[in-house]
Amino acid sequence: MLLKFLRLKQRLISFYSQTLVIPSIRKFVGRIRLFYFYEIKKRWQIVSSEDAFNNTNKHNLKSLKNFDMYSRMDLIIKPISVLEFLDHNSKILVIGPRNEGDLLSLVGHGFPNKNIRGLDLMSYSPLIDVGDMHQTQYADNEFDVIISGYTLGYSKDPKKWVQESIRIAKSGAVFGVAVEYSNMTSEDIKKLCGYEIVENGHQECNSVKEIIDLFDGYVDHVYFSHDAPSKRSHTSEGLVDKPSRICVIFTVKK
Numbered sequence: 257m258l259l260k261f262l263r264l265k266q267r268l269i270s271f272y273s274q275t276l277v278i279p280s281i282r283k284f285v286g287r288i289r290l291f292y293f294y295e296i297k298k299r300w301q302i303v304s305s306e307d308a309f310n311n312t313n314k315h316n317l318k319s320l321k322n323f324d325m326y327s328r329m330d331l332i333i334k335p336i337s338v339l340e341f342l343d344h345n346s347k348i349l350v351i352g353p354r355n356e357g358d359l360l361s362l363v364g365h366g367f368p369n370k371n372i373r374g375l376d377l378m379s380y381s382p383l384i385d386v387g388d389m390h391q392t393q394y395a396d397n398e399f400d401v402i403i404s405g406y407t408l409g410y411s412k413d414p415k416k417w418v419q420e421s422i423r424i425a426k427s428g429a430v431f432g433v434a435v436e437y438s439n440m441t442s443e444d445i446k447k448l449c450g451y452e453i454v455e456n457g458h459q460e461c462n463s464v465k466e467i468i469d470l471f472d473g474y475v476d477h478v479y480f481s482h483d484a485p486s487k488r489s490h491t492s493e494g495l496v497d498k499p500s501r502i503c504v505i506f507t508v509k510k
């Protein structure tokens with residue numbers, strides 16, 4: 257009887273986890289959890305980073321409650337979810353998830369909750385640690401997978417981030433790194449947003465090659481490469497409907 261009950265419980269948990277692959281269900285669950293932890297439990301922390309551009313927090317706070325950007329994270333999460341050498345035991349770190357959307361998506365794609373952590377400058381969630389990606393609290397060789405979705409562009413010192421990520425990644429770990437394709441200058445961004453994000457003269461990664469080069473000899477095997485094939489960029493005049501994205505998934509050797 258007890259065994260039957262435990263099996264049923266396991267099946268229900270597994271069914272619930274699989275439903276999180278559906279964006280509308282994920283959004284619903286994400287919003288309820290955000291309401292609970294942010295509004296009721298008042299669980300909120302925010303820190304700044306000397307290696308992040310000045311308006312990083314101001315800019316990202318505006319979309320804390322946005323769970324609709326799933327398609328750009330699908331570009332990283334879906335290919336990672338089918339890599340045959342990752343499994344239930346793989347320990348995953350998501351850098352810059354902003355809210356729980358990316359983490360719930362990973363659960364939906366078959367990775368158990370208990371092995372997934374988020375790291376961000378801001379957090380309301382018990383699943384997201386507060387900290388700076390350039391200098392983290394994690395042990396050496398801790399993670400099997402490190403995901404950085406649309407976060408690299410806020411760093412004044414991407415090489416420092418790479419060194420820190422390599423430190424906490426296991427040898428053979430999978431990295432999934434994505435950035436939005438852009439041909440805007442820092443002046444264009446300032447005109448569009450009303451404030452500066454990237455400092456004048458800073459060279460952002462804008463191709464797969466530039467991301468690979470940033471990892472300076474650590475890249476072992478590239479499994480997936482999406483190099484902004486349509487080259488669509490926002491402009492200083494406004495946002496385009498579907499900006500192009502750059503994503504590369506690779507293993508590292510240490």
Ligand SMILES: C[S@@+](CC[C@H](N)C(=O)[O-])C[C@H]1O[C@@H](n2cnc3c(N)ncnc32)[C@H](O)[C@@H]1O
Nearest residue numbers: 316325352353354376377388389405406407410
């Ligand atoms: C554009 S959001 C990406 C959210 C989500 N991954 C997506 O693509 O929809 C970037 C996130 O990176 C976080 N971030 C920026 N600089 C960071 C740093 N130095 N350390 C940790 N997180 C950082 C921001 O707070 C923000 O939540």
